[in-house]
Amino acid sequence: MPFSRLSLTNFRSYADLVLHPGPALVVLTGENGAGKTNILEAVSLLAPGRGLRGAALGEMARSDGPGGFAVSGRLGEDVELGTGTLATAPDRRQVRINGAPAAANSLGEWLSVLWLTPAMDRLFTEAAGGRRRFLDRLALALHPAHAMHAARYEAAMRARNKLLADDAPADPDWLTALEARMAEHGAAIELARAATVSALAERLEQVPSGPFARAAIALDNGGAGEAGPLATALRDGRARDAAA
Structure with a gap:
């Protein structure tokens, strides 16, 4: 089931970003440092695990933001996945599925992400x-x-x-x-x-x-x-x- 919407708030280099990818293959292009990998890492956090880079949660919030971050994605028309941290608990991951609190492992029931990197x-x-x-x-x-x-x-x-x-x-x-x-x-x-x-x-x-x-x-x-x-x-x- 493809993403119909991806939203980032105070994540890495993005204060606010909303993408509406189409159902076909999606290719991200841009200069070095434009934030392409940040988008891929955000997607990887909507599946179980520590994400594309395996970074600590406290490192993912925008450096000059208020603290904490949020990533959400809509699968099709009726499934909303969300994860992030609160400014008051930057190292504690929050997960929501269709607005309800959930365990991180339960994301695997909806989405699995696989990546191959140069490393x-x-x-x-x-x-x-x-x-x-x-x-x-x-x-x-x-x-x-x-x-x-x-x-x-x-x-x-x-x-x-x-x-x-x-x-x-x-x-x-x-x-x-x-x-x-x-x-x-x-x-x-x-x-x-x-x-x-x-x-x-x-x-x-x-x-x-x-x-x-x-x-x-x-x-x-x-x-x-x-x-x-x-x-x-x-x-x-x-x-x-x-x-x-």
């Missing part, structure tokens, strides 16, 4: 961990529940690691329960990743042939979506993980 140009040549994190951001755009599965997987993994690191023998039943939870959410994570890569591969196949090489994408994910093998691998690897 990320080594993403595809360095460690696999960075590529997995980028793939997870892609998956989140198509599968909003992906963030929930990832968070619960990480929570169960931390709890399991803590049990294994303790000097006292870990309760095997509790370990089994944690590993079952990791396996359940891990399977959902792998399914979302696989579906995202499949969708991208399908779109790439539709690109007409030209003078340049066609891009391709694939994912080596063996038993994606199967919780059983992961639970077994975790159980069998307890001694190894405890010693790590």
Whole structure:
């Protein structure tokens, strides 16, 4: 669903700005320092996360403004998303959906934003961990529940690691329960990743042939979506993980 209106108040270099983008592709042009990236950062704040630059909230209010800032966007004709801070609490993020207070994570039910910046140009040549994190951001755009599965997987993994690191023998039943939870959410994570890569591969196949090489994408994910093998691998690897 495209933005039909974007409004900035005391955000970065803008005291007040209202844009009405059309439904087609939007290209921002202008001299260096004109505020193009500020607009993109404002859009990124209408999705979960810390935004395009990952800056602290207190740095986003206009330097010579009254303190605090506001960013709002209208999706279609009837969904209003808003975020910002108050002058009295510049480091506390406020979020509203259709005028009602909401949690920042709930923005993901309406909007997901993905970006590639020049600072990320080594993403595809360095460690696999960075590529997995980028793939997870892609998956989140198509599968909003992906963030929930990832968070619960990480929570169960931390709890399991803590049990294994303790000097006292870990309760095997509790370990089994944690590993079952990791396996359940891990399977959902792998399914979302696989579906995202499949969708991208399908779109790439539709690109007409030209003078340049066609891009391709694939994912080596063996038993994606199967919780059983992961639970077994975790159980069998307890001694190894405890010693790590």
